[in-house]
Amino acid sequence: MFTVFIIGMAGSGKSLLTGVFQEWLRFKDQDVLSLNLDPGVLKLPYNPDIDVREYIDIEELMEKYELGPNGALILASDLLADHIEEVQSAIEEHNPDILLVDTPGQIELFAFRESGPFITKTISQEAKAIVYLLDAPFCKNPLNYVSNMFMAAAVYNRLLQPQIYALSKIDLIQESDLETIINWSLELSSLEKSLEETVGEVSAMLTRDLALALHRTELVTEPIPVSSKTEEGFTALYAALTRIARGGEELTY
Template sequence: MYVIFIIGTAGSGKSTLAGAFSDWLRSQEQSTLLVNLDPAALTLPYEPDIDIREMVDYERIMMTKKLGPNAALIATLREVARHIEELSEEVNSHNVDFIIVDTPGQLELFAYRKEGRLFTKYLGQDRKVMLFLLDPMFCAVARNFVASMFLASSVYLTFQLPMIQILNKIDAVPKKYINRIERWSESIDSLLIDIENRSSKVLMHLSREVAQAVYDIVSSIPIIPVSSITMEGFPELHAMLTRVVGEGEIELR
């Protein structure tokens, strides 16, 4: 069994990927369990099998505790974390090939609070992997790519789980952006040259320093370009899952 946690900045396409990749896996005769950990989602582009919105009421917590949207999200996740063992029993009672976990919109509320680590610890038993979503429109600018590398490495250090970077929504951007990002991720020299050519002096200096600090960490994390609309890249993502987790391969039936 594989347990896939999908994480990324707000609107990066986590929920859409969760639903579309599950559909693709099912079309390959793999069984999946879709878990929604976003208490604030009004609608989802898939039908969750397990949904924390059934355990907690985000809007009620926001109203009764008089909290803003993010503080209410924190309080809601804390409430769910109190019942983590029940949730874990429910999730782990399913015998499926893939558990796919969709996480809340605000990455930092999941990545930088202990509740996020509790979920990754208790949900599923083995072969856990994190998909970190990159926005190719944002990352196609060299210094933004560096900022994104910094975020990816920080999430990687926080969770210490095998990770795959997903260059998402590739149907919506020119192919040359994807090629450029792949070139940067294969060669720090090409990234440094593009940083020099395109930034002001201060930004250039800062971007170089950050790139050099995190490049080795991030370049060890594979990048797979995908689209949840066309399902391009899903076979490669599936193959990469078996590679990064490394304990035996799941054959497509």
């Protein structure tokens, strides 16, 4: 089984991509299962095959421990680890070739709590990868782009799994903006120029130094442009995942 964690900042389109990409994979005759790890989500744009909300009830936690919504979400995220065996059993019942994991909307509840790295490590002993979503409309601003890439680097540092960058919601930006964002990932000079044109001198200097540090670590790679509305980029995303999993071979024969 190849496990793919869909991770990104709130609003980047994780759940929608999970659902649409799952259907796309099934149309390609791939044996794929979806897992929702967000205990606090009220409504999803797809029907997950396995849902952590069956094991954790946010409202029950709020009432039992006299917590507000945020406190209950933090507790629920920590409790995810306690239910890992139940989740594993549900996965084993289906025995898929591909598992798509839709992570919590608030990235810090998964990547920066102890339960996130634990679940990532223990959910399966087979091949895994992270698809980190970069929200294209948000990343049009070079300052936002650098901030998001630093968040992605922090996620990699926490979870230590092969990581692919996907530029989501490209149907909401102009082609020229898409080309600009791609160039930022390929040429540091292009990003430096955009920063100087967008923000003040002091802010540009700080952000430029941060961007330089990222490029030196080689964690900045060209993102794959995708759209959950048009399914553009899904073939490229799947190809990148198969290269990680099996050297480019189909995951389901």
